[in-house]
Amino acid sequence: MTQSKTDPRVLRTRKLIMDSFIELSAKKEFKDITIKDITTEAMINRATFYYHFEDIYDLLEKVLSEVLLVNLNCSSYQNDELNEEVFVSIFTAITNFQKSLSNRCHRGYEDTIARIIREQLEIIFYKMLEKTESVKEEEALRTIAVILSWGIYGASVEWKRFDMKVPPEEFIKSAIPYLMSGIEIGSRK
Amino acid sequence: MTQSKTDPRVLRTRKLIMDSFIELSAKKEFKDITIKDITTEAMINRATFYYHFEDIYDLLEKVLSEVLLVNLNCSSYQNDELNEEVFVSIFTAITNFQKSLSNRCHRGYEDTIARIIREQLEIIFYKMLEKTESVKEEEALRTIAVILSWGIYGASVEWKRFDMKVPPEEFIKSAIPYLMSGIEIGSRK
DNA sequence: TTCGATATGTCGGATATCCAACACATCGAT
């Protein structure tokens, strides 16, 4: 928006790092991925990584945010409405991401990942709720975003607990009524 | 060998440029590819291109050389002998490269491309002949390399003239006797 | 012809990236 163009080098480098991380995540568990692995794959210096990211969790956070945003822009296509399609695309994005992240669960790391995913979901939901020009005040929107983010994340955990037997689209469609129940979403502008 | 490690940035940038060029070649004719196209795809500045390459023909030359060398290292695997397998892998590398380069022929550009391909072939053949520790003198090896390079390039032209009906492997295998005829290759060390 | 529009190549000053080295933490082996 108001930012005066970022250096192409940082865009390129960030992309190289993120792509490398996604690439590595398909092969290794999260806990086995080191900064050196990432920078080697990305063909950049290790120090440069720290120029862009705090640590590997910061990277995880930004990759996830990117993945969610891209998926949203592709699917709902600026519809800016919290309809079923949006929920489906967010949910499938999460499950895809989690599948690629770590095949085996590993205590201690999963908690951190869970927190990061949920926080990002909250941010996304809050942004979308803002755009609906709802009459509600900020505090109310914040609460709705929190509930939705915990809810949809919980749904993904439940989906994994069922050994991913049902396709994500189907699973989340049947769960949407429970997500929305009791929450007045101000989507009718 | 004796070179004291090149800066990782130049390796990365060269790879980005070359990959982008190959990528673009699959979509456009060679004559329609501009430097700006390449640098945009590679996410680098246009000036940086000229830091690494003289012009687009220099790039073409280096990409081709790279492609041939990689294919050789993969197939004959340091065998360092001019056997049938080597000819086959070189020939298929050329035909693949030409197919990806330009679908429609275009006068004036094809000549330049032809010259570059042939020159690179000559370099490759000369290097391989050197390694065979043949008793022949430099001048003789040079001549053999020239004849082989023109010969195998001619074969690829002939193959295209037949509308690529035969698989490259088959075509070149039947042509190898003609390539070798009359040339004493000092491969028996 | 003459004119815009576009591509090529070049240059000097600004900046992101690289390198080597450092301190620190973790962890398995002896």
Next chain:
DNA sequence: ATCGATGTGTTGGATATCCGACATATCGAA
């Protein structure tokens, strides 16, 4: 406990890359 090996995070000086501007060439349209 002590050690070596490995990973994290930081720093200052060197260098590749970026930017904006410039000159030149080509080419299709007015």
